[in-house]
Amino acid sequence: MPKTTASAKAEKPASARERILESALRLFYAHGTRGVGIDRIIAESGVAKMSFYNHFPSKADLVAAFLEERHRRWMAWFEAALKTRAAKPGTNLSAVADVLRTWFAAPDFHGCAFINILAETERTSTRERAIARGHKDGLLELLIGQARKDGIARPAEAGRLALIVVEGAIVRAEMTGEGDRVAADAKALLKSIANG
Amino acid sequence: MPKTTASAKAEKPASARERILESALRLFYAHGTRGVGIDRIIAESGVAKMSFYNHFPSKADLVAAFLEERHRRWMAWFEAALKTRAAKPGTNLSAVADVLRTWFAAPDFHGCAFINILAETERTSTRERAIARGHKDGLLELLIGQARKDGIARPAEAGRLALIVVEGAIVRAEMTGEGDRVAADAKALLKSIANG
DNA sequence: ATTTTGATAGACCGATCTGTCTATCTTGGC
DNA sequence: GCCAAGATAGACAGATCGGTCTATCAAAAT
Numbered sequence: 216m217p218k219t220t221a222s223a224k225a226e227k228p229a230s231a232r233e234r235i236l237e238s239a240l241r242l243f244y245a246h247g248t249r250g251v252g253i254d255r256i257i258a259e260s261g262v263a264k265m266s267f268y269n270h271f272p273s274k275a276d277l278v279a280a281f282l283e284e285r286h287r288r289w290m291a292w293f294e295a296a297l298k299t300r301a302a303k304p305g306t307n308l309s310a311v312a313d314v315l316r317t318w319f320a321a322p323d324f325h326g327c328a329f330i331n332i333l334a335e336t337e338r339t340s341t342r343e344r345a346i347a348r349g350h351k352d353g354l355l356e357l358l359i360g361q362a363r364k365d366g367i368a369r370p371a372e373a374g375r376l377a378l379i380v381v382e383g384a385i386v387r388a389e390m391t392g393e394g395d396r397v398a399a400d401a402k403a404l405l406k407s408i409a410n411g
Numbered sequence: 412m413p414k415t416t417a418s419a420k421a422e423k424p425a426s427a428r429e430r431i432l433e434s435a436l437r438l439f440y441a442h443g444t445r446g447v448g449i450d451r452i453i454a455e456s457g458v459a460k461m462s463f464y465n466h467f468p469s470k471a472d473l474v475a476a477f478l479e480e481r482h483r484r485w486m487a488w489f490e491a492a493l494k495t496r497a498a499k500p501g502t503n504l505s506a507v508a509d510v511l512r513t514w515f516a517a518p519d520f521h522g523c524a525f526i527n528i529l530a531e532t533e534r535t536s537t538r539e540r541a542i543a544r545g546h547k548d549g550l551l552e553l554l555i556g557q558a559r560k561d562g563i564a565r566p567a568e569a570g571r572l573a574l575i576v577v578e579g580a581i582v583r584a585e586m587t588g589e590g591d592r593v594a595a596d597a598k599a600l601l602k603s604i605a606n607g
Numbered sequence: 608a609t610t611t612t613g614a615t616a617g618a619c620c621g622a623t624c625t626g627t628c629t630a631t632c633t634t635g636g637c
Numbered sequence: 638g639c640c641a642a643g644a645t646a647g648a649c650a651g652a653t654c655g656g657t658c659t660a661t662c663a664a665a666a667t
Binding site for chain 2: 246330332334335
Binding site: 252253254264265268273274 | 653654655656657658659
């Protein structure tokens with residue numbers, strides 16, 4: 216998501232664990248978990264190898280921590296961004312498309328980390344995929360909640376339909392690079408969901 | 412897609428190149444292009460390493476051939492499956508959801524190979540991503556054509572919206588495993604596009 | 608002042624990766 | 638019958654992977 220304004224305290228030394236996790240958030244999202252090796256994480260976070268393995272017993276543990284943290288940050292950002300837009304009278308579920316548009320325009324946008332992890336893992340990778348499902352469950356709940364606030368009939372179904380639209384928009388934005396057009400199309404779809 | 416009935420001629424010896432490409436189609440789709448090494452392709456296609464490098468100068472060339480062939484086969488299957496379903500009177504763009512349902516139910520379903528390749532490649536991987544875009548362009552044309560046949564107003568826009576729904580449905584089916592429900596939801600969305 | 612804690616750099620290990628090379632074998636065209 | 642083309646098995650190279658280990662050092666706690 217668009218960067219969440221660097222805190223004013225600025226440039227804290229940051230613990231080894233924090234630096235590692237920050238590097239993982241940036242590199243794993245940009246290049247995929249398979250595309251980034253431990254050595255690169257270590258180099259870019261300026262940490263010794265043993266320090267890394269002290270905090271994360273294996274790469275899989277770092278991947279899991281990356282996904283959990285990405286989930287927390289993305290959901291917090293999305294929820295806040297939606298709240299400000301959906302507060303205006305008359306706006307509703309379709310404001311989700313406006314939030315997506317700002318995400319798609321971020322210079323480091325590389326699709327959804329949790330959709331991406333599906334492509335990178337086997338069906339047997341229960342850990343990563345459980346986190347991904349959990350993320351989407353959270354997003355679904357958020358969408359259903361918005362549908363309910365909007366007074367849409369059958370909010371559960373509306374939320375499911377909206378999630379399909381959101382996922383499709385993310386993929387199309389990543390594939391075409393035309394985030395604005397995709398967001399506009401998604402908005403039309405979301406409006407038609409709201410109007411039954 | 413669901414397997415396309417083995418030809419009756421059956422068990423032709425098959426040239427080295429064909430066996431390599433068949434292995435690539437199966438393994439790259441199931442495990443990703445990064446998750447399958449040349450050695451495994453060679454072993455499972457029963458071919459010598461030098462024979463492989465005779466037909467494909469590098470792994471990247473095999474990946475490209477895999478994507479091109481996957482595109483050909485999937486589009487042919489999808490187009491044929493849609494044709495039979497959309498031939499019935501009254502059915503239309505929403506028949507796409509029925510075709511998707513049968514795909515989602517295939518035992519080896521692992522999402523869309525071209526969405527997956529996005530997660531596996533850098534933005535600088537122009538070759539793979541160009542093939543992926545080409546695939547989606549073809550699918551978009553097909554959807555627009557169906558919208559036009561159905562007499563939907565603004566078929567170009569309807570096609571774009573339908574493609575968002577299709578992409579979203581693929582991702583949701585892969586994420587949840589609930590292909591039937593996802594297809595039903597996608598059908599509702601496609602109908603609302605048609606009745607726009 | 609001494610001890611403990613945790614971080615440092617970097618060598619090292621075995622496995623696996625893509626790609627090259629040799630050396631042998633099979634086979635079809637003449 | 639002979640020869641050229643292409644396939645075979647598999648060793649090999651150089652890089653990179655995840656992960657372990659040693660040895661040094663800085664600083665905080667006792």
